Amino acid sequence: MWRIYQFPLCPFSRKVRLLLSEKGVGYELWRADPWNADDEFWAMNPAGRTPVLHDPDKKVSLSDSRAICEYFEETVDKAPMINGTAANRAEIRRLVALFDENFFGDVTMPLLHERMKKRLILRQPPDSRVLREAMKLAHGHLDYIDWLVDTRPWLAGPQMSLADLALAAQISVADYLGGIDWDGHEQARSWYAVFKSRPSFGPLLSERMEVIQPPSHYALLDD
Amino acid sequence: MWRIYQFPLCPFSRKVRLLLSEKGVGYELWRADPWNADDEFWAMNPAGRTPVLHDPDKKVSLSDSRAICEYFEETVDKAPMINGTAANRAEIRRLVALFDENFFGDVTMPLLHERMKKRLILRQPPDSRVLREAMKLAHGHLDYIDWLVDTRPWLAGPQMSLADLALAAQISVADYLGGIDWDGHEQARSWYAVFKSRPSFGPLLSERMEVIQPPSHYALLDD
Ligand SMILES: N[C@@H](CCC(=O)N[C@@H](CS)C(=O)NCC(=O)O)C(=O)O
Ligand SMILES: N[C@@H](CCC(=O)N[C@@H](CS)C(=O)NCC(=O)O)C(=O)O
Numbered sequence: 001m002w003r004i005y006q007f008p009l010c011p012f013s014r015k016v017r018l019l020l021s022e023k024g025v026g027y028e029l030w031r032a033d034p035w036n037a038d039d040e041f042w043a044m045n046p047a048g049r050t051p052v053l054h055d056p057d058k059k060v061s062l063s064d065s066r067a068i069c070e071y072f073e074e075t076v077d078k079a080p081m082i083n084g085t086a087a088n089r090a091e092i093r094r095l096v097a098l099f100d101e102n103f104f105g106d107v108t109m110p111l112l113h114e115r116m117k118k119r120l121i122l123r124q125p126p127d128s129r130v131l132r133e134a135m136k137l138a139h140g141h142l143d144y145i146d147w148l149v150d151t152r153p154w155l156a157g158p159q160m161s162l163a164d165l166a167l168a169a170q171i172s173v174a175d176y177l178g179g180i181d182w183d184g185h186e187q188a189r190s191w192y193a194v195f196k197s198r199p200s201f202g203p204l205l206s207e208r209m210e211v212i213q214p215p216s217h218y219a220l221l222d223d
Numbered sequence: 224m225w226r227i228y229q230f231p232l233c234p235f236s237r238k239v240r241l242l243l244s245e246k247g248v249g250y251e252l253w254r255a256d257p258w259n260a261d262d263e264f265w266a267m268n269p270a271g272r273t274p275v276l277h278d279p280d281k282k283v284s285l286s287d288s289r290a291i292c293e294y295f296e297e298t299v300d301k302a303p304m305i306n307g308t309a310a311n312r313a314e315i316r317r318l319v320a321l322f323d324e325n326f327f328g329d330v331t332m333p334l335l336h337e338r339m340k341k342r343l344i345l346r347q348p349p350d351s352r353v354l355r356e357a358m359k360l361a362h363g364h365l366d367y368i369d370w371l372v373d374t375r376p377w378l379a380g381p382q383m384s385l386a387d388l389a390l391a392a393q394i395s396v397a398d399y400l401g402g403i404d405w406d407g408h409e410q411a412r413s414w415y416a417v418f419k420s421r422p423s424f425g426p427l428l429s430e431r432m433e434v435i436q437p438p439s440h441y442a443l444l445d446d
């Protein structure tokens with residue numbers, strides 16, 4: 001059985017978990033904190049990052065969440081998530097990169113730094129200026145999501161795709177950390193509400209990171 | 224004909240150019256500086272980043288260099304660069320991510336910031352502490368490349384792949400900016416020397432970024 005090395009608030013691990021659940025691939029969760037990574041973890045992934053997928057029987061380790069997703073897309077037929085023409089697939093991958101890099105860099109990463117790392121590791125209070133800036137940038141991203149939801153059935157086109165999973169993973173972490181304000185983003189909110197009620201999402205919503213509590217609406221399916 | 228919007232020292236644009244040349248796909252270079260991006264550029268790529276590929280006849284825009292490379296891999300048979308079994312392909316993509324994200328973040332990006340952005344845009348002197356740290360981290364990356372070159376014919380396995388193109392693109396920019404010291408890295412140096420003499424590499428080595436000059440060894444094929 002595949003093991004996923006991750007911590008509860010890693011958005012890239014969440015994206016992989018959503019993909020595996022949609023595809024019906026079983027996995028075990030193994031806790032790994034990149035800020036405490038030991039030699040064994042570095043040997044599995046020389047980038048020193050989560051997620052890492054490891055199959056102890058086959059002695060295979062996979063890392064980089066996009067490489068992992070492409071691997072399961074190529075090896076498991078069920079629930080294709082990078083589908084369609086080459087142009088459709090380029091659009092899916094463009095959006096995955098936008099969410100993994102820009103949304104993460106602008107929103108999720110500063111929230112993780114201020115509200116998780118400072119609390120658990122650095123023992124410092126969060127910087128409210130950084131939090132405000134992240135929430136301001138989140139609004140810009142949500143404007144673009146509103147527009148995508150207005151123009152297409154799913155974010156990248158006619159079918160649910162890895163782009164939807166990638167954004168849902170980022171938003172779920174940002175929302176856990178109190179960084180998402182849906183005000184003025186009805187389209188994005190309704191897209192996320194549909195997503196939250198999928199069976200693949202349940203395990204993410206019930207998981208908690210020690211010490212850090214999500215806001216009360218976080219796991220509610222109608223909010 | 225495809226247009227590539229880029230600036231001469233963008234490593235992600237260089238990776239795409241190497242791929243297109245190896246595959247024999249023609250393109251025109253169009254200059255775009257992300258730090259001066261206009262509305263037209265943001266419309267082509269909502270991430271506001273280079274490279275963007277645009278075909279004015281087909282009215283198609285592609286962005287994110289990995290999505291672009293997958294697109295040409297899927298549509299052009301010549302010179303496959305993401306090849307082999309699903310596990311081989313995962314290894315290629317893992318290394319591309321390592322070079323695009325970790326090597327770029329540790330080495331190329333700080334060099335671009337200190338030696339290009341500060342010179343051209345901010346009009347500040349470079350911070351020598353940041354430059355020293357980038358060069359120290361470069362040694363760590365080159366140690367890992369030495370090990371890969373010792374264990375495999377090409378970085379990701381038996382064939383040249385997108386992993387080789389991705390690293391060569393990053394190293395060429397870091398070397399232009401004086402950030403690569405090959406001392407103690409004979410394996411990595413010999414791998415790069417082979418690469419530099421490929422026809423696809425010539426156009427990169429002869430291009431110059433205004434104001435900023437590369438060191439004298441930069442375009443020499445035996446150094
Ligand atoms: N490209 C990687 C990014 C993974 C990543 O940045 N993971 C974070 C945790 S959310 C991490 O391990 N950061 C530690 C570090 O960068 O040193 C992926 O998609 O898997
Ligand atoms: N994931 C993107 C990254 C591209 C990237 O970071 N490009 C840099 C230039 S080398 C850029 O446009 N930076 C401007 C910015 O991030 O705002 C890709 O692979 O194309």
